[in-house]
Amino acid sequence: MAQRIDVKDLDVFYGDFRAVADVSMVIEPRSVTALIGPSGCGKSTFLRTLNRMHEVIPGAHVQGTVLVDGVNLYDREVDPVAVRRQIGMVFQRPNPFPTMSIAENVLAGVRLNNRRISRSDAADLVESSLRGANLWKEVKDRLHKPGSSLSGGQQQRLCIARAIAVKPQVLLMDEPASALDPISTLAIEELIAELKNEYTIVIVTHNMQQAARVSDRTAFFNVTEAGEPGRLVEMDDTRTIFSVPSQKATEDYISGRFG
Amino acid sequence: MSGQRLQAEAEPELAPAPLSVRGGGHDRAGRVFRWLATGSGVLILAVLAAVAGFLLLEAWPALSASREDLAAISWIPDDGSLLGYVGPLVFGTVLAAILALLLAVPVAIGIALFISHYAPRRLADVLGYLVDLLAAIPSVVYGLWGGLWLAPKLQGVWGWLSDNLGFIPLFEGPAATPPRVMMTVGVVLAVMILPIVTAVSREVFLQTPRLHEEAALALGATRWEMVRMAVLPFGRSGVISASMLGLGRALGETMAVLMILSPGLTYSWALLMAGRHQTIAANIALQFPEANPLGVSALIATGLALFVITLLVNMAARWVVSRRAAFSGAN
Ligand SMILES: Nc1ncnc2c1ncn2[C@@H]1O[C@H](COP(=O)(O)OP(=O)(O)OP(=O)(O)O)[C@@H](O)[C@H]1O
Ligand SMILES: [Mg+2]
Numbered sequence: 001m002a003q004r005i006d007v008k009d010l011d012v013f014y015g016d017f018r019a020v021a022d023v024s025m026v027i028e029p030r031s032v033t034a035l036i037g038p039s040g041c042g043k044s045t046f047l048r049t050l051n052r053m054h055e056v057i058p059g060a061h062v063q064g065t066v067l068v069d070g071v072n073l074y075d076r077e078v079d080p081v082a083v084r085r086q087i088g089m090v091f092q093r094p095n096p097f098p099t100m101s102i103a104e105n106v107l108a109g110v111r112l113n114n115r116r117i118s119r120s121d122a123a124d125l126v127e128s129s130l131r132g133a134n135l136w137k138e139v140k141d142r143l144h145k146p147g148s149s150l151s152g153g154q155q156q157r158l159c160i161a162r163a164i165a166v167k168p169q170v171l172l173m174d175e176p177a178s179a180l181d182p183i184s185t186l187a188i189e190e191l192i193a194e195l196k197n198e199y200t201i202v203i204v205t206h207n208m209q210q211a212a213r214v215s216d217r218t219a220f221f222n223v224t225e226a227g228e229p230g231r232l233v234e235m236d237d238t239r240t241i242f243s244v245p246s247q248k249a250t251e252d253y254i255s256g257r258f259g
Numbered sequence: 260m261s262g263q264r265l266q267a268e269a270e271p272e273l274a275p276a277p278l279s280v281r282g283g284g285h286d287r288a289g290r291v292f293r294w295l296a297t298g299s300g301v302l303i304l305a306v307l308a309a310v311a312g313f314l315l316l317e318a319w320p321a322l323s324a325s326r327e328d329l330a331a332i333s334w335i336p337d338d339g340s341l342l343g344y345v346g347p348l349v350f351g352t353v354l355a356a357i358l359a360l361l362l363a364v365p366v367a368i369g370i371a372l373f374i375s376h377y378a379p380r381r382l383a384d385v386l387g388y389l390v391d392l393l394a395a396i397p398s399v400v401y402g403l404w405g406g407l408w409l410a411p412k413l414q415g416v417w418g419w420l421s422d423n424l425g426f427i428p429l430f431e432g433p434a435a436t437p438p439r440v441m442m443t444v445g446v447v448l449a450v451m452i453l454p455i456v457t458a459v460s461r462e463v464f465l466q467t468p469r470l471h472e473e474a475a476l477a478l479g480a481t482r483w484e485m486v487r488m489a490v491l492p493f494g495r496s497g498v499i500s501a502s503m504l505g506l507g508r509a510l511g512e513t514m515a516v517l518m519i520l521s522p523g524l525t526y527s528w529a530l531l532m533a534g535r536h537q538t539i540a541a542n543i544a545l546q547f548p549e550a551n552p553l554g555v556s557a558l559i560a561t562g563l564a565l566f567v568i569t570l571l572v573n574m575a576a577r578w579v580v581s582r583r584a585a586f587s588g589a590n
Contacts, residue, residue, distance in 0.1 A: 056476055058380075085479030095470040099492030108488060109478035159474070166478065 003069045003169045003200060004029050005050065010064035011229070012045050012054065019045045021229035023064075025219060032192060032201045034211035034238065037221030038253065042230030043204045044092075046221070047172050050202065051087035052080040068170070085113065088168035092175040094155035096147030096162070103143040105158055106130060109166040125165055133161035134191050153184025160191065164199070171195065173203040177210065189214050208254060212242050220250045314563040321556035332554045334546055336524070341557065345564050347524040351441070351536035352565065355516065356509035358445030358530070363453045364502050370453075371460035376486055387461060394454035398508070402515030405447030410519060413446065414438045417531045428528045435533035439521035442530040444538075447515050452505035459504060463497030464490050496580040503576040510569060516541035539565045 005027040012020040020042035027033050035043045048054040049062050052073060066073040073083055088109075096105045106126045110117065117125070126143065130136040135157040139150070147158055156176060163171060173192075177185040192201060192214045205211050211218055219235040234247045245251045321329070321341060330339030370390070374383045414436060421432030434440070467490045475485040516538050522545065523534035537545075539561045546558055 051477065053473070053477055056473060081479050081481050083479075084477055089477040091470065091473065091477070093470060095468075095474040097471060097474065097488060097492070099495070108475075112478055112480055112484055112488075162478070 005170065005200065005202075006065075006067035007050075008065045008067070010046070010049065010062060010066065012042065012049055012062050013060065014045075014057065015059040018229040020049075020221075021231055023232045025232060025235050027200060027202060028217070029200050030196060030198070031216040032196050032203060032214050034215035034218045035202065035204045035221060036206070036208065036211050036218060036253075037230070037233075038223065039206075040226075040230070041221040041223040043221055044174050045230075047174055047202060047204055048089075050170070050172055051084050051089055053084065053089060055080055085109070085166060086168055087170040087172060088163035088166065090156070090159050090163055090171065090173040090176045092178055094152055094159050094179070096150070096155050096158050098146060098148040100147055101144045102130075102139050102147050102150070102158060105147040106161050106165050108162055113166070129161040129165040130158075132164050132191075132195070133157045134187050135161055151184075153180045153187065156180060156184065156188065157191070160188070164195065168199065170200045170202070173201065175204050175206060178206065185210070208242075212238060218242070220245070220247070220253065222249050222253070311566065314559060314566055318556055318560035318563050320553060321560045324553060324556075328553060329557065332551070332557060334554075335557065341560060344524070344557065345561050347526055348537055348539045348542055348561050349564050349568065350526050351524075352510060352538040352540070353568065354441060354536060355444050355448060355512075355538050356506050358441065359448035359452055359509040360502060360506050362445060362449035363456055363505060364498070366449075367453055367456035367460055367501070367505075368498060370457045371464055372486060372490070374457075374461050375464035376482065376490060387458075390454050390457050390461070394458050396454075398451055398512055399514040401447060401451040402512075402518045405443070405450065405515055406518040409447060409450075410438050410443050413443055417442060421531050429530050431529040432531060434531040435521070438531075439519055439533050440531050441520065441536045444516055444520050444536075445530070447519060448509045448512055451512065451515060452508050455508065456501045456505040459501035460494065460498050463494040463501070466497075467493045499576055499580055503573060506572055507569060510565065510572070511540050512538075513540040513544045517544055 007023055007025045007027075010020070010023040011018055023046060035047065037043055045054065050066060050073075054060040054062065062074060068087070071078065096102075097108060100108060103122075103126045106129050107117075107122055110122075110125065127136060127140075130139060135154060138154060139145075139158075142149075147155065150158060156179070160171075160176070177188045180188065189210065192203065195201060196216075203211075203214065215238045217235060218238040218241040220233045220241065221230050222233045223230040233249050234241070234245065236246070241250060242254060245254065324341075326339030328339070329335050329341060329344075330337055335341075335344050370386075374386045374390070378386060414434075417434040417438050417440070418436075420430045420442075421434040424430045425432045471489040471493065472485055475488040480488055520536065520538070520541065521533040522537035522542065524537060525535050527535040529535055543558050543562060546554065550558060
């Protein structure tokens with residue numbers, strides 16, 4: 001289910017502007033990788049290239065390779081739609097479909113696969129996904145209410161339930177808790193710790209404590225000045241990054257906010 | 260408001276602050292705006308009431324006239340029943356408008372989606388501009404075009420329809436020549452309302468939050484699946500409003516119908532046969548010049564019926580939109 005991701009010499013462009021340069025990293029299966037770095041250094045940009053969501057933005061393109069279990073995501077024969085069905089994404093702002101009920105939201109991705117699932121299978125899947133996202137207890141009595149009737153934190157967990165309902169191999173999260181209160185944040189962090197047993201998770205966060213708490217490996221991105229591309233400064237075990245980083249820039253960034 | 264008041268009660272020395280804010284320049288602008296908004300609302304209601312009152316008042320002589328008096332009017336059926344006169348007109352009006360809507364809305368949605376989500380940027384801009392331009396053309400031009408150019412071309416199509424699908428009551432033959440029939444009216448009205456329905460729908464589709472489109476795409480939706488999951492549900496109420504706009508135009512369209520349709524007062528479903536249908540607006544334009552005072556009053560009674568239809572249609576649309584308001588994405 002979980003798969004290893006191999007990024008090699010990746011450049012990302014918006015039109016002529018090179019936003020991210022020279023990224024190479026390995027993301028291990030069944031682990032949580034945190035991407036940290038100052039605003040504008042290209043974390044979101046890089047994350048979106050991992051399931052080809054960058055292609056949604058006009059003019060955005062990449063150079064380099066991303067191997068998922070040995071297959072290059074950017075190969076001509078690879079269908080971006082198929083990629084996104086295997087590599088799920090959770091966005092910074094919760095985005096449940098407002099026209100769908102809570103249950104329909106969870107099933108949205110499954111229905112896309114054109115799988116005709118029976119009513120009872122669908123109900124089971126809704127329950128297991130919502131349980132997986134720690135939301136079941138709160139919504140089990142109102143599965144047919146609109147998804148937008150939930151609180152922000154609940155909506156975000158609904159989005160996670162929607163993402164894991166299709167049983168992806170990798171889950172990408174772009175600041176999933178940045179719009180949430182501490183309790184919802186904690187719920188999401190606990191959830192990430194559980195999901196790690198089954199999925200490969202990459203999470204972007206501005207919250208150093210969060211990165212330290214949830215991740216196994218941490219990658220620090222930096223950008224020297226506006227107009228320059230963002231680069232991967234270093235990547236290491238989270239504990240190492242937060243105690244004895246090998247680069248001065250990493251130490252500055254972490255201590256600036258951390259100590 | 261209540262929070263402010265509570266605070267003022269608990270801490271009296273703070274009370275002047277909200278008061279002084281209320282007297283400030285901001286609030287004067289707010290008050291002016293409120294008056295303007297309320298005023299315009301009241302004005303619209305007043306105009307609506309005035310129109311309804313006028314129609315009722317002017318229609319009253321015909322509504323209260325005896326059958327003999329009505330039967331004396333040349334174009335009212337011999338039994339002198341006003342209802343028997345208005346009924347087929349209402350039928351024809353609604354039939355024409357619904358036909359136009361059925362033909363136009365699916366095409367309009369298709370074009371609007373193509374412009375908003377499929378066409379390359381440059382082409383989309385040109386097309387969008389073109390549609391806006393078409394929407395601004397007066398209906399009489401469509402009428403002339405439909406009557407003089409399109410109708411002759413449709414003759415063969417209607418003939419084929421009645422020959423091959425004549426067993427369906429709607430296409431019962433023989434198709435009239437020249438095709439001065441309801442079906443032709445429906446097509447021309449459809450073409451007439453197509454631009455406005457397209458323009459409004461496109462506008463609505465473009466408003467789809469990027470967040471929802473990306474949610475669909477990130478789940479592995481193809482573009483069409485993304486449209487179905489995010490764009491269409493989001494635009495649903497907007498498309499209904501656009502359709503109602505088109506329906507309103509079709510209901511009230513006079514010149515195009517007048518120029519195309521060979522009139523008749525029956526409840527017929529035969530869309531390809533002449534002399535079966537007439538619409539209220541075209542009928543008023545046709546009969547008004549030669550009508551005596553009672554005749555004018557009878558025509559105004561038909562106008563009253565049109566007014567009521569329009570109101571009902573709008574209320575129905577509102578009801579449809581509000582029924583799923585919680586799921587609309589407006590919250
Ligand atoms: N759609 C876009 N078109 C053009 N340039 C973009 C686009 N999105 C991002 N950029 C640019 O790419 C660079 C990286 O942006 P990105 O959003 O990836 O940063 P980030 O690290 O996620 O920042 P933040 O922490 O604020 O979210 C920035 O210079 C940004 O201006
Ligand atoms: Mg970002």
